[in-house]
Amino acid sequence: xxxxxxxxxxxxxxxxxxxxxxxxxxxxxxxxxxxxxxxxxxxxxxxxxxxxxxxxxxxxxxxxxxxxxxxxxxxxxxxxxxxxxxxxxxxxxxxxxxxxxxxxxxx
Numbered sequence: 001x002x003x004x005x006x007x008x009x010x011x012x013x014x015x016x017x018x019x020x021x022x023x024x025x026x027x028x029x030x031x032x033x034x035x036x037x038x039x040x041x042x043x044x045x046x047x048x049x050x051x052x053x054x055x056x057x058x059x060x061x062x063x064x065x066x067x068x069x070x071x072x073x074x075x076x077x078x079x080x081x082x083x084x085x086x087x088x089x090x091x092x093x094x095x096x097x098x099x100x101x102x103x104x105x106x107x
């Protein structure tokens with residue numbers, strides 16, 4: 001009827017198990033605020049920029065082509081004029097930056 005060291009140590013193990021997860025929780029919180037949250041914000045801004053495209057805007061594609069939007073289509077495509085009479089169809093998501101906005105039409 002002797003108490004072994006294994007039984008004696010098992011009594012206070014509840015807080016030690018929680019304390020071993022604290023560093024993992026802190027790493028996740030830091031990763032969220034430094035990586036995940038800014039990326040979500042950037043994606044939301046890009047989506048708003050792409051949805052606000054209209055005819056006459058000068059844009060830069062991810063491929064490095066600068067052109068002027070000549071037609072905005074509903075199926076996720078836009079038509080960009082890259083030279084006089086040369087038009088290419090590009091996906092809206094490939095627009096990297098709007099260089100200059102056109103003036104809204106007078107009503």
